[in-house]
Amino acid sequence: MSMSHIFRKSRLAVSCGILGVRISCRFIFTHKMSVKQAEFADTNGFESKTPFLIGVAGGTASGKSTVCQRIMEKLGQQHKEQTERRVVCISQDSFYRTLTPSERLRAERGQFNFDHPDAFDDKKLLTILKDILAGKKVEVPEYDYITNSISNRSHTIYPADVVLIEGILVFYFPEVRELFHMKLFVDTDSDTRLARRVPRDIMERGRDLEQVLNQYMNFVKPAFEEFCLPTKKFADVIIPRGADNLVAIDLIVQHISEYLKKSASDKYRLMYAPLSPSTPTSPHRSGKIGRPH
Numbered sequence: 435m436s437m438s439h440i441f442r443k444s445r446l447a448v449s450c451g452i453l454g455v456r457i458s459c460r461f462i463f464t465h466k467m468s469v470k471q472a473e474f475a476d477t478n479g480f481e482s483k484t485p486f487l488i489g490v491a492g493g494t495a496s497g498k499s500t501v502c503q504r505i506m507e508k509l510g511q512q513h514k515e516q517t518e519r520r521v522v523c524i525s526q527d528s529f530y531r532t533l534t535p536s537e538r539l540r541a542e543r544g545q546f547n548f549d550h551p552d553a554f555d556d557k558k559l560l561t562i563l564k565d566i567l568a569g570k571k572v573e574v575p576e577y578d579y580i581t582n583s584i585s586n587r588s589h590t591i592y593p594a595d596v597v598l599i600e601g602i603l604v605f606y607f608p609e610v611r612e613l614f615h616m617k618l619f620v621d622t623d624s625d626t627r628l629a630r631r632v633p634r635d636i637m638e639r640g641r642d643l644e645q646v647l648n649q650y651m652n653f654v655k656p657a658f659e660e661f662c663l664p665t666k667k668f669a670d671v672i673i674p675r676g677a678d679n680l681v682a683i684d685l686i687v688q689h690i691s692e693y694l695k696k697s698a699s700d701k702y703r704l705m706y707a708p709l710s711p712s713t714p715t716s717p718h719r720s721g722k723i724g725r726p727h
């Protein structure tokens with residue numbers, strides 16, 4: 435069930451004026467609900483949204499996920515049902531490519547470079563992001579750091595108004611980078627990042643100290659300098675100190691809130707405004723919704 439379906443159907447009621455449209459829209463809702471109720475419920479009623487896509491890059495353990503969590507919390511999204519969320523978050527780690535048997539062996543010994551762009555399936559990431567931008571519901575796999583592979587679990591990402599994509603190399607691939615409406619770079623100093631990565635990898639990712647330090651020195655640090663750090667120049671907003679930077683997070687949250695308010699009022703206006711051949715096509719309906727800056 436898509437908003438465009440509702441809008442197309444509501445044309446019938448144009449000549450009845452505002453009240454007429456209101457009544458007709460309700461009728462069409464009920465009618466369509468009975469035809470495709472499951473799909474309607476699945477997609478929260480807004481299948482064809484064009485979400486505001488925000489890329490969140492930064493070195494390992496810089497606080498990318500934590501910044502995204504804070505944003506979600508401050509927008510009151512964290513505890514909502516998945517189907518009700520207007521803001522959702524995806525990790526680039528879900529798009530690590532499947533390793534060959536020999537690469538898998540190297541990965542088990544901590545000798546595979548997971549920080550190199552070649553470790554990612556950027557085409558798959560691009561396809562999913564394009565689907566999200568087209569307002570589709572998508573399945574995003576969960577990554578398992580213990581087995582160094584995509585797990586058999588996945589998350590359904592329902593059409594939302596704002597989608598955050600966080601990862602070390604989200605600004606590296608030009609075609610992916612160009613899709614973002616807003617780009618954030620979480621800038622936390624290397625010592626702090628290493629001090630956070632060591633306990634995290636030991637406690638949450640099943641590594642030992644020697645493995646973590648070897649991987650960091652051989653792959654993580656050089657790849658950060660070669661591939662991740664140079665992408666900072668593409669950022670619209672740099673967040674020094676990550677999640678500790680409450681001022682930066684509040685400013686970003688304020689910006690997203692304004693977008694959400696505008697997006698909600700646009701939807702309301704489109705649902706209830708009388709349509710006529712002279713009504714100019716709205717950005718939502720034409721799929722050309724612009725940035726909220």
Ligand SMILES: Nc1ncnc2c1ncn2[C@@H]1O[C@H](COP(=O)(O)OP(=O)(O)O)[C@@H](O)[C@H]1O
Pocket residue numbers: 492493494495496497498499500501630631634675676677678
């Ligand atoms: N501001 C902070 N203060 C203290 N610990 C933090 C802070 N930000 C993140 N962490 C911790 O550091 C680790 C890495 O943070 P995370 O947000 O997962 O980074 P990233 O997503 O960039 O890898 C996690 O264990 C997290 O709890």
Ligand SMILES: O=c1ccn([C@@H]2O[C@H](COP(=O)(O)O)[C@@H](O)[C@H]2O)c(=O)[nH]1
Pocket residue numbers: 493494495498527530548549578579581582583601602654
């Ligand atoms: O199997 C894997 C996959 C990735 N890594 C490391 O993870 C980080 C990226 O995740 P962050 O949450 O941004 O830290 C990257 O530096 C890889 O080295 C891994 O160790 N094993």
